[in-house]
Amino acid sequence: MAGMTMPRRRPGRPRREETRQTREVVLAAATELFARRGFDAVGLREVAAAAGVDVATVSHHTGTKAQLYDACFGRVFAAERGALEEATARARTALEAGPGEALRALHELVDVFVDFLEDRPETTALWLRRWLEPQRHAELDERYAAPLYRLVAELLTAAAATGALAEPTPHVTVRSLVWAVHGHVVALAAGGGSQARERREFRAFVHRFLDGLYGS
């Protein structure tokens, strides 16, 4: 987003759409900066420069730096929830069609998540920074990560209840899978080897992982 500038505003009250767009540009720039350099190293002035607006505009749209940081996680979460809720709902429906369909729907769910993180590597960086200071900003977990973890863990619990699979510790499985995907995103970022092949191999791995845990 660096260098992007907002269209010059005509005098008068900003239209709602313009306000929404400005907020989005600020959040995208801030997310990239926080992901790259961490909460402490980034200032509102820098966010403003990267977004092509002035500091007052940043403060107006997102408040303090802590509120801006929170809003960045909120934006990532909203996108992630949008992607996952649909696939989770399909998997819930598939449970009624039997174990085979349920497993296929889980493959699809994990593919959606892998696609999401591959397309937005800043999400991985943002969470890695969060996890490096487990006690700090801990409320971000409860507000943004936990609901998504629960969404998938509850799906696995529901699947276990139908007898489609056995899953004694859904939260451990979901967390481990999430971390495996972050590891994949980091390996892609480090480069080396064929990216296309890495992507294919990782998808095949997570499918084998699910088949191993849940396949009959």
Place this chain on the structure above:
Amino acid sequence: MAGMTMPRRRPGRPRREETRQTREVVLAAATELFARRGFDAVGLREVAAAAGVDVATVSHHTGTKAQLYDACFGRVFAAERGALEEATARARTALEAGPGEALRALHELVDVFVDFLEDRPETTALWLRRWLEPQRHAELDERYAAPLYRLVAELLTAAAATGALAEPTPHVTVRSLVWAVHGHVVALAAGGGSQARERREFRAFVHRFLDGLYGS
């Protein structure tokens, strides 16, 4: 290590044992600082203060900050290799005793790794910081992470060759398992819930993971 001070040295040439101890104290202090705050935020002066020695002593033992950083990874690697080489060798031997024994030896190997990282959470933090800048300090991967990944990947390849298991992408499996363990260590650091239960559940999960991938 903060606040620890070295015993006062008598005049004359330091004994070899004393030199080794000083180096160990400096490396332990530096590892903790780098893990907590990252390469850029830590200075040699701070490392010296935490180790209870003067800056010249730090430089004498470990050179520049980049060399000190490298030595911290080297120290972590040496400890990790010590723990894993023995379990890997046992697993190699177990391959001859058939798939059941091989799987049991893999359980033991992963338990050794989980124990290692649970006992040294600074290892996870050090690697998370490294992975946040995939292009920077990239030689640390090749020097310290890659040999350990290869050690285990080659074991899986050897196991696949005997027919004990099927493993088309050992490097993806090893990386995913490593990241799952780091995720577990971070969850423990974040607290919440019963730590003892988390530890038991995670061990049971990694065993199920191996059984699912490799069990017959």
